[in-house]
Amino acid sequence: MKLQEEINKRKTFGIISHPDAGKTTLTEKLLLFGGAIQTAGAVKNNKITKSATSDFMEIEKQRGISVATSVMGFEYKGKLINLLDTPGHKDFAEDTYRTLTAVDSVILVIDCVKGVETQTEKLMEVCRMRNTPVIVYINKMDLDGQDPFDLLDELEEKLDINVRPLSWPISIGPTFKGVYNLVDKNVNLFSSNKTKIERDVVTISDLSDPKLDELVGKYADQLREDVELIEGVYEPFEKKEYLEGRIAPVFFGSAVNNFGIREMLDTFIEIAPNPKAREAEGKEVMPTDENFSGFVFKIHANLDPNHRDRIAFLRVCSGTFERNKFFHHVRLDKKMRFNNPTSFMAQEKNLIEKAFPGDVIGLYDTGNFKIGDTLTEGENFMFQGIPSFSPEIFKEVVNGDPMKTKQLEKGIAQLTDEGVAQLFTQRMGNKKYIGTVGELQFEVIQYRLKHEYNATCNFHPLNFYKACWITSDKKDILDEFVRLKSNYIVNDKDENLVFLAQTRGVLQITMDNYPDIKFHFTSEMN
Ligand code: GDP
Numbered sequence: 205m206k207l208q209e210e211i212n213k214r215k216t217f218g219i220i221s222h223p224d225a226g227k228t229t230l231t232e233k234l235l236l237f238g239g240a241i242q243t244a245g246a247v248k249n250n251k252i253t254k255s256a257t258s259d260f261m262e263i264e265k266q267r268g269i270s271v272a273t274s275v276m277g278f279e280y281k282g283k284l285i286n287l288l289d290t291p292g293h294k295d296f297a298e299d300t301y302r303t304l305t306a307v308d309s310v311i312l313v314i315d316c317v318k319g320v321e322t323q324t325e326k327l328m329e330v331c332r333m334r335n336t337p338v339i340v341y342i343n344k345m346d347l348d349g350q351d352p353f354d355l356l357d358e359l360e361e362k363l364d365i366n367v368r369p370l371s372w373p374i375s376i377g378p379t380f381k382g383v384y385n386l387v388d389k390n391v392n393l394f395s396s397n398k399t400k401i402e403r404d405v406v407t408i409s410d411l412s413d414p415k416l417d418e419l420v421g422k423y424a425d426q427l428r429e430d431v432e433l434i435e436g437v438y439e440p441f442e443k444k445e446y447l448e449g450r451i452a453p454v455f456f457g458s459a460v461n462n463f464g465i466r467e468m469l470d471t472f473i474e475i476a477p478n479p480k481a482r483e484a485e486g487k488e489v490m491p492t493d494e495n496f497s498g499f500v501f502k503i504h505a506n507l508d509p510n511h512r513d514r515i516a517f518l519r520v521c522s523g524t525f526e527r528n529k530f531f532h533h534v535r536l537d538k539k540m541r542f543n544n545p546t547s548f549m550a551q552e553k554n555l556i557e558k559a560f561p562g563d564v565i566g567l568y569d570t571g572n573f574k575i576g577d578t579l580t581e582g583e584n585f586m587f588q589g590i591p592s593f594s595p596e597i598f599k600e601v602v603n604g605d606p607m608k609t610k611q612l613e614k615g616i617a618q619l620t621d622e623g624v625a626q627l628f629t630q631r632m633g634n635k636k637y638i639g640t641v642g643e644l645q646f647e648v649i650q651y652r653l654k655h656e657y658n659a660t661c662n663f664h665p666l667n668f669y670k671a672c673w674i675t676s677d678k679k680d681i682l683d684e685f686v687r688l689k690s691n692y693i694v695n696d697k698d699e700n701l702v703f704l705a706q707t708r709g710v711l712q713i714t715m716d717n718y719p720d721i722k723f724h725f726t727s728e729m730n
Contacts, residue, residue: 207524207560211491214562215476216286216519218303220331221313222321226343229459230313231276231287236462237469238278238285274502274517275548275564281473286564294323295642298593299502301330302575302623305590306501306519306564309337309476311468312452313459316342316349316376320362328363335449337477340367341468346394346458348377353433356454366451368441371467372430373456374423381420383456383464384408384427386434387441387471391419394463443475479562482521484578484585489522491561495581496523496531498565500573501590503622505656514622515546515566516573523581525559534578534586542567574621592696592727595626595639598668598704599646604660615657619649620697628671628694628702631686637694637704638663639671668704670711673724675701681720689714700727 221227276287288307290300304310310331314320331338342355349355352373359367374381374391382394390407408416411431417424445451453471457464479491482499489497502517518525525531530539546566547556559565567573576590603612616636620627625645628637640646646663653659673696676682682701686693692704703723705711715723 207494208492210524210560211479211562213282213284214286214479214560215283215309215472216288216307216479216562216564217309217311217472217476218288218290218307219311219313220290220300220304220324220327222315222318222323225313225315225318225321225324226459227290227313230311230341230343230465231289233459233462233465234285234287234469235276235278237466238280274504275566277548280469283473284562286562288564290327294326295640295644297323297326298623298641300327301593302501302590304330304336305334306499306517307336308478308480308562309339311472312338312340314340314342314355314359316344316352316355316456317347319350319355319358325362328365332364332449337446337449337475338365338452339446339468339472339476340452340454341459341464342454342456343459345373345376345380345383345456345464346378346461352376352430352456359452359454365449366445367454368438368451369434369454369456370441370471371455371457371464372427372434374420374427379423380458381423383467384431385467386431391416392464392467393419394458394461446475447477479521483588485588487585489585489587491522493522495583496525497521497578497580497583497585497587498525499579499587499590500567500575500577503569503573503575505622505652514569514571514573516569516577518565518567518579520559520561520563520565521587522561525563525565527555527557531579532582532584533572534580534584535574536572538572540572540579544568571618571621575623592623592626593641594670594672594725595641596670597641597643597646598637598639598666598671599663600666601636601638602662602664604662608659611657612653612659612661615653615659616649616661618657619652624649624652626671627697628704630694632690637666666704667706669707670705670725671702672705672711673700673727674703674721675724676721678720681718685718685721696727 219227219231274289278285288303290303312324314324340359356367356369370387371383371385373383380394382392384391389409390405392405406419411428420427441453446453455464455468459465481488481490498518498520500516500518504515527545528541528543530541533540545556547554547559547563556565578586601616603609616627619625625638625640628639638649650661653661686701689703694702694704696702705714
């Protein structure tokens with residue numbers, strides 16, 4: 205089959221939500237629709253609920269599970285859909301941000317009782333950075349939630365995106381009757397239905413039809429009013445605006461009851477983008493380019509401590525990936541081939557011979573990859589857009605066993621390559637600092653160092669507010685700054701200069717005092 209046909213078949217997306225909004229439930233129902241699983245309950249919820257030491261084993265188990273569920277491929281209406289899982293816990297937010305660089309669109313789940321929550325806002329910021337198209341699914345309509353118009357206003361206000369409802373709820377909570385499809389003009393009546401996929405759709409081409417009153421009783425008039433208001437207030441939905449990330453279509457439903465999902469999935473199939481072009485240094489890589497290219501956005505350690513190999517998740521961006529063919533690892537300037545690349549169809553790992561743009565493949569790795577690495581068919585370019593974010597919690601690494609220094613260094617290097625945390629090295633004095641977005645990472649690092657590298661480390665807390673990358677067109681000013689602030693300047697793993705600010709106030713004053721220096725809050729410094 206031609207490359208273009210393979211590309212046209214594929215849609216690669218992620219589901220994002222604040223924890224508990226219903227991401228796992230929705231994932232499971234989508235897989236049911238796709239026939240990838242047969243029964244409800246097959247998708248494990250790999251969320252981490254507590255941040256206590258007793259969760260260690262839990263984290264380990266979950267890491268195991270999430271290898272299997274990190275990418276879920278399924279087919280629906282002749283399309284090949286790749287669903288990339290994103291951890292909901294805020295301490296793992298960086299992992300989610302990176303995964304979002306590998307998708308072409310996103311479904312955002314909102315809890316209709318809680319509305320827009322903190323993680324929702326953060327995740328949407330990342331989507332807006334790259335104009336990722338977003339479809340919104342407002343979940344739990346069987347519960348006494350907020351007024352749907354208020355929810356839409358809140359979405360627009362807090363997420364800084366225009367919305368357009370494509371379905372509309374008929375009442376809400378205990379009296380929830382179903383949804384009206386504003387595009388197909390039919391009523392889908394709600395029935396609590398947790399395991400099967402059924403559909404009870406009644407076409408009401410004219411809302412004044414008395415059949416509507418028969419179906420939903422006193423809520424018919426409310427629906428008529430609401431629909432009139434919607435048609436008056438909202439512009440007709442334009443696919444182009446959605447694809448440019450300017451408008452988000454909204455659906456209402458109840459994931460646990462399998463309700464309102466088919467409407468959304470059918471729309472998704474119709475409007476969600478196929479694999480898109482990607483920015484690389486100095487050029488745009490089109491999926492249709494004959495030469496293969498892709499980048500690593502996630503690295504997962506093997507659970508078995510006797511096998512130190514890892515799985516690197518690579519998103520194919522152009523051309524055709526082939527098993528056992530030599531490709532070019534750009535950063536290491538090295539030829540590599542892969543004997544057992546895997547795909548993740550229907551939650552199973554399968555050996556693959558070929559992969560196409562939009563696909564995510566797992567490559568066994570013995571330490572050659574780090575996040576952001578690019579593979580090509582010989583060309584020398586790196587993909588852009590896999591950022592590190594300013595960490596907010598900092599600790600100094602203290603070796604707990606001088607006999608195991610080598611193991612500790614190797615462990616720290618590999619774990620930070622995996623993106624578990626960021627490593628900074630003091631320019632004067634060589635101390636090593638670890639920066640993360642959450643406390644949980646430190647526990648994960650300690651645990652994994654012990655179990656995988658047989659090294660012991662302790663952490664000394666450091667009082668910094670934020671790390672930011674610094675650059676300047678004026679070299680003398682930058683040099684002077686680095687000299688004056690030497691106690692607060694460190695290098696990241698790629699030898700970039702990083703300034704550690706003690707407080708928000710210090711950061712602000714420093715930025716004001718040095719207008720010629722740019723302070724960057726992600727490592728993506730362009
Ligand atoms: P996640 O943390 O976003 O993955 O959320 P889950 O999918 O684990 O759902 C969180 C909780 O909400 C679970 O107890 C679900 O059963 C429940 N839930 C999910 N969808 C619905 C729904 O439509 N209605 C109600 N009442 N509960 C739901």
